[in-house]
Amino acid sequence: MTGDFWVTGGPEETGSVGCSVLPTAAVVSYANGSLDPAREWSVEAHLPGCPACRAVLATHTDARRLAANRAELLARIGLPQPGLIARALRRCGVPEHVTVLLGTTPSLRRSWLAGMLLVLAVAVITAKLATVPPFGAPAVLHNPGMTDWAVLDPFLVVGPLLPLAAVAAAFSPPLDPAYRLASAAPVSMVWLLCVRTVAVIAATLIPVALAALALPGPLWLGVALLLPALALCAAALGLATVIRPAVAVAGVTAGWMVVVIGLAAPAGGPSAAFGMIAQLTAAAVLLVSIALVAARRDTINYGWMG
Amino acid sequence: MTNVVRTGKVGGAAPTSAGLTPRGSATAGPALKVERLTRRYGRTVALDEVTFRLDRGIVGLLGPNGAGKTTLLSILATVASPDAGRLSVLGYDPADPAQRLEIRRRLGFLPQDLGYHRHFTVAAFLDYVAILKEITNSGTRHAEVARVLAAVDLAAKARARIRTLSGGMRRRLGLAQALLGMPELLILDEPVSGLDPEQRLRFRELLSQLPGDPMVLLATHQVEDVTAICSAVVVLLAGQIRFCGSPADLAALADGRVWLAADRDAAADLSWRAGDGRWRHIGNAPPGAEIVLPTAEDGYLVLSGAAGRDGAAA
Numbered sequence A: 001m002t003g004d005f006w007v008t009g010g011p012e013e014t015g016s017v018g019c020s021v022l023p024t025a026a027v028v029s030y031a032n033g034s035l036d037p038a039r040e041w042s043v044e045a046h047l048p049g050c051p052a053c054r055a056v057l058a059t060h061t062d063a064r065r066l067a068a069n070r071a072e073l074l075a076r077i078g079l080p081q082p083g084l085i086a087r088a089l090r091r092c093g094v095p096e097h098v099t100v101l102l103g104t105t106p107s108l109r110r111s112w113l114a115g116m117l118l119v120l121a122v123a124v125i126t127a128k129l130a131t132v133p134p135f136g137a138p139a140v141l142h143n144p145g146m147t148d149w150a151v152l153d154p155f156l157v158v159g160p161l162l163p164l165a166a167v168a169a170a171f172s173p174p175l176d177p178a179y180r181l182a183s184a185a186p187v188s189m190v191w192l193l194c195v196r197t198v199a200v201i202a203a204t205l206i207p208v209a210l211a212a213l214a215l216p217g218p219l220w221l222g223v224a225l226l227l228p229a230l231a232l233c234a235a236a237l238g239l240a241t242v243i244r245p246a247v248a249v250a251g252v253t254a255g256w257m258v259v260v261i262g263l264a265a266p267a268g269g270p271s272a273a274f275g276m277i278a279q280l281t282a283a284a285v286l287l288v289s290i291a292l293v294a295a296r297r298d299t300i301n302y303g304w305m306g
Numbered sequence B: 001m002t003n004v005v006r007t008g009k010v011g012g013a014a015p016t017s018a019g020l021t022p023r024g025s026a027t028a029g030p031a032l033k034v035e036r037l038t039r040r041y042g043r044t045v046a047l048d049e050v051t052f053r054l055d056r057g058i059v060g061l062l063g064p065n066g067a068g069k070t071t072l073l074s075i076l077a078t079v080a081s082p083d084a085g086r087l088s089v090l091g092y093d094p095a096d097p098a099q100r101l102e103i104r105r106r107l108g109f110l111p112q113d114l115g116y117h118r119h120f121t122v123a124a125f126l127d128y129v130a131i132l133k134e135i136t137n138s139g140t141r142h143a144e145v146a147r148v149l150a151a152v153d154l155a156a157k158a159r160a161r162i163r164t165l166s167g168g169m170r171r172r173l174g175l176a177q178a179l180l181g182m183p184e185l186l187i188l189d190e191p192v193s194g195l196d197p198e199q200r201l202r203f204r205e206l207l208s209q210l211p212g213d214p215m216v217l218l219a220t221h222q223v224e225d226v227t228a229i230c231s232a233v234v235v236l237l238a239g240q241i242r243f244c245g246s247p248a249d250l251a252a253l254a255d256g257r258v259w260l261a262a263d264r265d266a267a268a269d270l271s272w273r274a275g276d277g278r279w280r281h282i283g284n285a286p287p288g289a290e291i292v293l294p295t296a297e298d299g300y301l302v303l304s305g306a307a308g309r310d311g312a313a314a
Helices: A003-007 A024-031 A039-049 A053-062 A061-078 A084-091 A098-103 A112-128 A150-158 A161-170 A179-181 A191-215 A228-241 A244-264 A270-274 A276-295 B068-075 B097-105 B122-132 B138-151 B167-179 B197-208 B222-229 B249-254 B295-313
Strands: B032-041 B046-054 B058-062 B084-089 B105-108 B185-189 B213-219 B231-236 B240-245 B258-261 B272-273 B279-282
Touching: A024 A039, A024 A053, A039 A053, A053 B185, A061 B122, A061 B138, A084 A098, A084 B122, A098 A191, A098 B138, A098 B279, A112 A150, A112 A191, A150 A161, A150 A244, A161 A228, A161 A244, A179 B122, A191 A228, A228 A244, A228 A276, A228 B097, A270 A276, B032 B068, B046 B068, B046 B231, B046 B240, B058 B068, B058 B222, B068 B084, B068 B185, B068 B213, B097 B105, B105 B167, B122 B138, B122 B167, B138 B167, B167 B185, B167 B197, B185 B240, B197 B222, B222 B249, B231 B249, B231 B295, B240 B249, B240 B295, B249 B295, B279 B295
Parallel strands: B058 B213, B058 B231, B105 B185, B185 B213
Antiparallel strands: B032 B046, B032 B084, B231 B240, B258 B279, B272 B279
């Protein structure tokens, strides 16, 4: 380090008391944060070995600025490090603040996802066991009259409802204790609805589709579940802009069960709810519901699922 | 239904029939204008044609439990909507979605029950609320989190889980989240409940030194806090506004009705033994009593006593 370094564009005063290297003004400028980064680093390299400059620094330190720096440091330390999924999302280009919002979505928490996986596992295992005769029993006597489709019934009823439950939970006040704060905040509820719904559906539909592939039924079932599941979510959200959201979710759930169990039974059981006509109907419901949400977006408020 | 309103000399006249601000434009007029606001929960009338207007400053909202304070604050904070009536917040109409957004951008709200996720640390909670307040740039947001943490003296607790904090610390955290983004209007529901005397003094100091000189509306049971820092007081009793004026005018309601006597007077509206052993009476003069200057608390007690009698008569 030379004196020229400070003379060129730096403070003109040279030689602080007891120090032949740094001018007092340089230390003062360092103390009030007005040095450029290169000079800051130089001062910081010099300070540990120079008691005179440290003494100058001590008398010119801005206590308020130090307190603010300390508070910011503590705040940054207090922020949790992003988890595995959040880091992956950021690498995919998802903005940092969006990953924070997703991290607070009730139905994206580990406990919720674990519960959903448990439900799926029970449905799959039940179906698997139902197709295998009990130990020691002759296979021909096992569940007489039950078809392969019948063992899938519980899964076919429940599977498409899981994303709906997750979407409802994503906006449920009892599951989001901070909803009252959020409802007075300016964040766009429609935007939040879209972000959380897409994330929740993705996190739920993928395991449901994979579980469908593990069932003893046909492989196309995993794909056939997707459209009805999406239609159920969209229908609930669309209806929630017109009637009370809790009633909308309950109504869509009841409607699905009536369709799958009641109306589809004469046509060959719940599997009829996933045929071509059912797929076209689901697509129509999906489009109409999205249009309804878009048209009535002003009615969407945080906590409105309560 | 009769709605008796005692009106003070400052802090805005009440009630008013002034028209509300036209949609889409914020004016430099009263910060809050409320006209015949009504809210019912089933058969219960929480707010009964409430009307008042308030200028900027620190305003205390006094009233007993169940008076409708939280309902009123929730409506002003755009969290709930009224069944009837009109209101203007900072010149904006919350019934209009676009103007409601403008209110929320200028609002800091501390609800009575501060909800938080169990896994939140203090800093993470503030970070989350800052995002909800549209502070999306991480650098700006973290600096803002640090600023409010320092303001409420919680910086050292930034890493602590909220569930490990004391009640007073949680209240300060609630205030910190309300301060995020330097709001123009602070609505605080019971901000001092759970705070010890020293923290309450710090709270007063903090409110008196807020940057940007925002309007503050705080609901409280503590009349002394109102007299210490508020420029205006609104008294809400049984869903009706009974007073809107200065703390001095609230005290003046008890002029000539507060007495000190050696013995208890059974005929007094209210009486209690003071620290010096004498009895403080509110009501007509007991024999041999000495008249004293009333406080704002006396005025509030006179009002609430009158409301109680009105209710009993009804």
